[in-house]
Amino acid sequence: MPSWSTIEKILARLEADDIMPQYQPMLIGEAVDWSALPVEVDPTGGLMDGLRAQRKRWQVENVIRVLQDLIQPGDVIVDFGASSGNLGLPVAACFPDCHVYIVDKKPHTVEIAKMRMAGSGLSNVELYPGFVQEVTIPFEIGLGLHLCGDGTDQAQTLCMERGVPYVMAPCCIGFIQRSPLSYPRSTAFRNVLDRQEYNWLASVADWTCRDETSEQHQRGKRCMGFVNTDRNLVAEEQGYRTALYTMDPSDASPKNEIMAGRKKEPDDAVSD
């Protein structure tokens, strides 16, 4: 890994090209009333405990706030990298007229989701075990909460191929160094830096930690914002309107960013 000053020079080159993370304030949506939902869908309901469960609640609430702006009655929603259903199950419970698919490559986590589904009594959620890339069903919105490494890019790509909105809170960004996908994702970034330099940014993006005041966290957060900006830019290059948020509270997770996009509509051009 090069020194931080080398990383800063790479970031400065992006900034000189007017590329930098532009955060929007987190949306104020209807709060999730956990007490009205089946206990099996609540992260604090058994699988996790204490602050970890509370943080997962906050993460889910933030994704739902962004989702509320995009969702239409009757939508089919896919929760990519759903694991035991921490996001997909509350989404199904909060939007009973929508249908949610739980996608995960790990059979044992999908089994836990199955038990939670059965206990919850929800009838609008279905399992779809397998890899993101294997999803062939039609859907209207793609979600991903802490879908690791290039899983986020695979899911976002699938959404863009279908022209549907995405809401993704990425994690383990450094894993993309091993990905066969092409990075940087966007032409805007590719014009400024190469894959090796991008891999360094991805690596530093994983430095975010619980101590938000630490230099380590702040450097990680800076690089995380740039990588997620690259991901949103590739969507913009494909006709999407995008947004980048930091979860509220920001200590909901060290991986506290949410990127969202939806295809531009004809009226969007007026406000651009």
Ligand SMILES: C[S@@+](CC[C@H](N)C(=O)[O-])C[C@H]1O[C@@H](n2cnc3c(N)ncnc32)[C@H](O)[C@@H]1O
């Ligand atoms: C960190 S967990 C997050 C689980 C859940 N979304 C949450 O926030 O509690 C990431 C999950 O994504 C799954 N995953 C990663 N890459 C995937 C891929 N390409 N296809 C399907 N699942 C994937 C992993 O198996 C894992 O269960």
